[in-house]
Amino acid sequence: MANLLWLQGGACSGNTMSFLNAEEPSACDLVTDFGVNVLWHPSLGMELGDNLKKLLNSLTSGEMALDIFVFEGTVVNAPNGTGEWNRFAGRPMKDWVADLAKVAAYTVAIGDCATWGGIPATAPNPSDSEGLQFLKRKHGGFLGADYKSKAGLPVINVPGCPAHPDWITQIVVAVATGRGGDLSLDEFQRPKTFFTSFTQTGCTRNMHFAYKVSATEFGQRKGCLFYDLGCRGPMTHSPCNRILWNRQSSKTRAGMPCMGCTEPEFPFFELMPGTVFKTQTVMGVPKDMPTGVDKAGYIKLTAAAKAASPAWAEDDIFVV
Amino acid sequence: MASDNGAVLKAIADMLGNGLETQVEPFPETNKEFSDILLQLRQLDPKDLKAKLVVGGFLDHPYGPEKQRCLECMYYLVHRKWCDLPELAVPVEPEWWCRLWRI
Numbered sequence: 215m216a217n218l219l220w221l222q223g224g225a226c227s228g229n230t231m232s233f234l235n236a237e238e239p240s241a242c243d244l245v246t247d248f249g250v251n252v253l254w255h256p257s258l259g260m261e262l263g264d265n266l267k268k269l270l271n272s273l274t275s276g277e278m279a280l281d282i283f284v285f286e287g288t289v290v291n292a293p294n295g296t297g298e299w300n301r302f303a304g305r306p307m308k309d310w311v312a313d314l315a316k317v318a319a320y321t322v323a324i325g326d327c328a329t330w331g332g333i334p335a336t337a338p339n340p341s342d343s344e345g346l347q348f349l350k351r352k353h354g355g356f357l358g359a360d361y362k363s364k365a366g367l368p369v370i371n372v373p374g375c376p377a378h379p380d381w382i383t384q385i386v387v388a389v390a391t392g393r394g395g396d397l398s399l400d401e402f403q404r405p406k407t408f409f410t411s412f413t414q415t416g417c418t419r420n421m422h423f424a425y426k427v428s429a430t431e432f433g434q435r436k437g438c439l440f441y442d443l444g445c446r447g448p449m450t451h452s453p454c455n456r457i458l459w460n461r462q463s464s465k466t467r468a469g470m471p472c473m474g475c476t477e478p479e480f481p482f483f484e485l486m487p488g489t490v491f492k493t494q495t496v497m498g499v500p501k502d503m504p505t506g507v508d509k510a511g512y513i514k515l516t517a518a519a520k521a522a523s524p525a526w527a528e529d530d531i532f533v534v
Numbered sequence: 535m536a537s538d539n540g541a542v543l544k545a546i547a548d549m550l551g552n553g554l555e556t557q558v559e560p561f562p563e564t565n566k567e568f569s570d571i572l573l574q575l576r577q578l579d580p581k582d583l584k585a586k587l588v589v590g591g592f593l594d595h596p597y598g599p600e601k602q603r604c605l606e607c608m609y610y611l612v613h614r615k616w617c618d619l620p621e622l623a624v625p626v627e628p629e630w631w632c633r634l635w636r637i
Contacts, residue, residue: 427611428618430609430620442608488566488569498561498602498635499636499637521605528612
């Protein structure tokens, strides 16, 4: 059995909702098939008050082993570094996080808020929020850049707003079944198995991207969402079009631009008016190019793609 | 429909060929400036072709040192020879340009 504790800091519970909707494996499968013992979770935990405090103290003292410490939400430091704005079980949550991270075999940050601060840490960051080991792109965060869990790994970051249900449960299973050491993490400590390819990988609009045909309104079935509607699919690392949402679809498949929620800068441009769902350009050229593409190459590619585009690329081939 | 587009295309070509002065400058450098032009276009009578051309800053030739033209613009549909930007939605020639050009 692997003891798992899930706590919530500055959060909307979106990742809890996501976790409870997991299918492969499901939250129940974790318990019945993979030997995960959920000690406590904000939506599932039975203990309250003194009993909960007793449980937490038995973990921090080492009396009970903490195999997997999952944290959702930001670490709230306000006011004045005390963390008093987010109290839990009799003390600031940040103090529990500090103590529990020391005794955890693995520490897993779920969702953007726990990984890099997410929306709460967006300027002016009134709650003085940060992620467990990052604040946006800056390495460090609440636990510090040198933090390693008892198993010798840094915080395992599973970002997303929310993270996909199956990213969460699959990582928990990997850790609970002793395969945590096999996890390969990228520079932002995201499991490479999920975060090496792009959101665009597997997008049904790729042919419209290739032939430079733009969607001009939400929900249109034809056209790529990158050119005008601010889609960040070509430069966002996620498997959203490989591991589908609800096993059915994805934002881009449904005509909704990717907002880049698995990247540390999310929400981009600090949500300044006019920046959401609008491709940012400089003299008509996108500010953010698809990863690995430069401006000159992009312009050449566009000219060639337009010149070569077939007539069907301009039709709504999904409606007959 | 195709002949209608042909007639509109010819009407636009004639206006531009006859020296219609359009608002080529300022080019919208920011999204805010771009949106402001779109707002102006939305307030026009959709049938007022001349006003669309003026506010859009149309030219019947490529523009600037990089020779920007409709052909590379993301709103241009090559086979229909059509500008698909909803606020414009007019037939255009590939060698033309307007200040709502984006790539």
